[in-house]
Amino acid sequence: MYLTVTAMAKPSLKASPKGLQQAHEAFTKREFTQESLAAQLGCNRSVISKFFNGENVWEKYFTTICEALEIDYQKIVYGYLAPSAQNLVEKVRTQVKELTQELCGTMRILDMTQPIELSQIYTDVNILEKLTALRRKTIDELLKECGYDNFDRFGLGKVVEKRLLGVKAVEKYKKLIVLGKPGSGKTTFLRYLAVQCNQGIFQPHLVPIFIPLKYFAEDPTQPSLLEYIRQQYSGCDVTEEELIELFKQGSALILLDGLDEVSAEYQEHTLKEVRSFSRIYFDNHFVIACRIAAWEYTFDKFTEVEIADFDDKQINEFANNWFKNKSVKSEKFIKYLNKNNRIYQLAVTPLLLTLLCLVFEESASLPNSRSESYHEGLDVLLKKWDAKRGIHRDQIYQKLSLPRKKDLLRQIAYSTFEKEKYFFTPLEVKLILKKYIEKISNFDSDSNISQGDIEELLKAMEAQHGIIIERAKGIYSFSHLTFHEYFVAKRIVSLIPQTSDEELHQDEDFKNNDKFPNSEADNKLISNQKLQKDQEELQKLLKHLKDRKWREIFLLVAEILLDASNLFRLMREKADQILEGKDNLQKYLKLVNKKSQSLLQLFQIKDNLEAKKFSAAIRAFYFDIDYDIDPDRQLCFLLEPRTKYLTCGNCFTRILKEINSLEEGIIHAQKYDDMTDEASIKVINAASADEIMKIAVNYGIKSKKIRQDNREELERIMSDFFEVNNTMQENEERLKHGADKVREVASKKLLGDQLLGVSFKDFNEEDQQSLKDYYYVNKLLIDCLLQTDCLVTFQVREEILETLFLPKIL
Known part of the structure; x- marks a missing residue:
């Protein structure tokens, strides 16, 4: 029953x-x-x-x-079940309970120092009843699903199909094949089913039998599956007769894990035994787990389903479970993920989410080096995940060393990304594979690489690491946009000569040159020629400088380069060229600079470098004083946090009465902080410009200093958007919406000509786009300089800060 x-x-x-x-x-x-x-x-x-x-x-x-x-x-x-059958189930369940808990009740993966209870960390999985690789979707449809229109939030792994709770799928289908990408949680799911059944919570009328197929296949005696199960449970005093009777009456939940982990030499025997056992004891419940790309078999009467990537709710639940009773709080981790979209995209894979949690737990943060984070995630998929479990896969892909595999992935990534092909056909990938394989010496150079070999290689790449996967029928992509971008950056850097002058002395190109250096002048020639080599490759990259889709590539290249100074110089030059020859825009820059100088006097700054950063931050603020380009003020906040007072003062100037200049507004914002005891509502502690808008409106309403013509509208915004408590994400979305409405009110009340002398809207569409591009490129440059773990000379760093947002001729 x-x-x-x-x-x-x-x-x-x-x-x-x-x-x-x-x-x-x-x-x-x-x-x-x-x-x-x-x-x-x-x-x-x-x-x-x-x-x-x-x-x-x-x-x-x-x-x-x-x-x-x-x-x-x-x-x-x-x-x-009839009473006699139920008695047998209860007897066997009692006998195997301890062993089942021992086999399935804990988990230890990656760099965990000790196993943890499965119940402490397990997060319910969702099931797709239609395999993603069998979906008939066009590339345009996939791009739309993944949010191509907003590339900052673009994610290759988004699935819109209906999901079914994992345990519901097991209840719905008596014979189930659970497929999934590497690290998607297949083994954990099967162990969870075993534990839940073992405890009488799930399918309490069944006895759980958990079998890792790798161990069964490699048993030296080559037993039948029935004999192997009998051996595994012989220590529990369960007789062969009792097991056979249990299977005959259909009272077992047979969990067969890791079919893809069975070596080729044992596959035939394993498949034969699984098919035979499931046919003879057909009335039992079966769940087989296998990597989706390794699934090449047919099992009659079995239904194939796929484990879906984690959604927002599952990521939050996993994090809450992981950080429970630990010094690092899950809220901080989740907040970090929400602000780092590329990292968040990795978190949809349970294995990589575990890696992120392990790293975050150690230091309450993730490494400053984004490239190091991506490298570590790829290292898990390319090497550690199989190696730590003692799994050796013996297909054509094994002939490629790890460096070769990475290089091949770089080739695929660069060739496709450059053409904006985030999804690509098998033919496109196979052409790249064929060209690459033909160049490798340890493959038979005397024989042609067959089409079958190339197809086998593509399947092996997908099955073994899940870095390139089939998104829909006949359409492939990288599993995460993060990995696609990372490999593009690695490819670019690999083409840039990063050698010392001493190493160049040994270069054959120089040795055979009549001007081989033997003096200081010759050494200078070497440096110039090395710089020229660098520039040739960097100029190819700089063609994409204004393309927002290449933003992450620039950040990664800046970080991976041994010295990013030359890249930064070239980026600064390209930024200046955007407004070059446009007298009206150069005049605008002069005005921005002039207005900025007066504001610097409000802050007592003695350090020279600090003054340069602050001056650059104020120019960035004035450049977009009317919220037309970057209402979030990301650039000026990054350069100097005290520009939060400029942001608040700007809002005060527009919505409060008796404040007639930006300087007065800034002073008022500083005084507000001085009078405010609660740290969480101080301007300087605000996490974003949106929060500053909320602080400004709240202060104005409470102090009754709001302009009369603004009062009703701002009070309504306060009530509708700033006083509602929902989930973290809902609060942020609502805060953003409310802050934008405050900006709409503010921008109407004090036009640009009163603060700057000219408004962004006074320019034609072409000039407006030039100003936007100029701001974007300068922001990207500062992000590369300050937001990555890059190496750059002090001189270049100082030059950039000193000249940021300055006209060509002052």
Whole structure:
């Protein structure tokens, strides 16, 4: 009998699929409605609804409903067993309980120093009933699904298909094949099913049997699957006769893990045994787990499903479980993820999310080096994940060394990204593979690489590491945009000569040159020629400087280069060229610089470098004083946090009465902080410009200094957007929306000509775009300089800060 112990200790039953069909027929025949049946039985309509939805219903109601329908409840109940059979199940469950808990109750992966209880960390998985690789989607449809229009939030892994809770899928399908990418949580899911069944929470009428197929396949005695199971449970005093009887009556939950981990030499035997066992003991419940790209087999009567990537809710749940009772709080981790979209995209894979949690737990942060974070994630997929579990895969891909594999991935990444092909066809990938393989000496150079070899190589790449995967039928992509971009950056850097002058002395190109250096002048020639080599490759990259889709590539290249000074100089030159020859825009820069100089006097700054940074930050602020380009003020906040007072003062100037200049507004913002005891509502502690808008409006309303013509509108914004408590993400979205509305009000009240002398809207569309591009490139330059773990000379750093947002001729 399928019993579930609820909080009130009431046993419940539910109908089997066939039983539901019988119940529906009886229901229709007697012309019941759910309302009339509920009224007849004296229960809520929801009870009747649950019964016909195949959900658990209190045993008393279940049997009463069956009586009203005139059907035998024992014949339709899910998992009903005769008393003698139930006694056997309970006996065997008791005997194997300790072993099952030992095999499946804990997990230890990656760099964990000790195993942890599965129940402490497990997060429910979702199932896609239609495999992603079998979806018939066009590339345009996939781009739309993934958010191509907003490339900052673009994610290759977004799936819009309906999801089913994992345990529901196991209940729905008696024979199930669970497929998934490497690290998607297949083994953890099967272990969870075993533990839940072992504890009588899930399928309590069954006995869980968990078998790692790798160990079965490599057993030197080559036993049958039945014999292997008997051996594994012989220490539990379960006899072969009891196991056979258990299987005959269909009372086992057979969990077969890691079919893809079975070596080629053992595959035939393993497949034969699994097929034979599932046919002979067909009435049992089976779940087989395998990597999706390694699935090449056919199992009659089995349904194939796929484990979906984690969604937002699952990521939050996993993090909350992981950081529970630890000094590092999950809220901080989740907040970090939400502000780093590329890192967030890695977190949809349970294995990589575990890696992120391990690293974050150690230092309450992730490494400053984004390239190091991506490298570590790739290292797990390319090497550690299989190696730590002792798995050796023996296909054509094994002939490639790890450096060769990485180089091949760089080739694919660069060739596709440059053409804006974030999704690509098998033919496009195979052409790259063929050209690359033909150049490798350890492949047979005398024979042609067959089409079959190339197809096998592509499948092996997908199956073994899951870095390139099939997104829809005949359409591939990198599993994460993060990895695609990382390999592009690595490819670019690999083409830039990063050698010392001493190493260049040994270069054959120089040795064969009549001007081979032997003096200081010759050494200077070497440096110039090395610089020229660098520039040739960097100029190719700089063609994409204004393309927002290449932003992450620039950040990664800056960080990976041994010295990014030359890159930064070239980026600064390209930025200046955007406004070069445009007298009206140069005049605008002069005005920005002039206005900025007066504001610097409000802050007492003695250090020369600090003054340069602050001057640059004020120029960045004035450049977009009317919120037209960067309302979030990301650039000026990055350069100098005290520009938060400029942002707040600017808002005060526009919405408060009796403040007639930006200088007065800034002073007022500083005084507000001096008078405010609570750190969380100080301007200088605000996490964003949106929060500053909220602080400014809240202060204005409470102090009754809001301009009369603004009052009603700002009070409504305060009520609708700034005083609502929801989830973290909802709060941020609502805060952003409210702050934008405040900016709309503010921008109407004090036009640019009163603060700067000219407004952004006074320029034509072409000039406006030039100003936007100029700001974007300068912001990218500062992000590369200050937001990455780059190496750059002090001289170049100082030059950039000193000349940022300055006209060509002052």
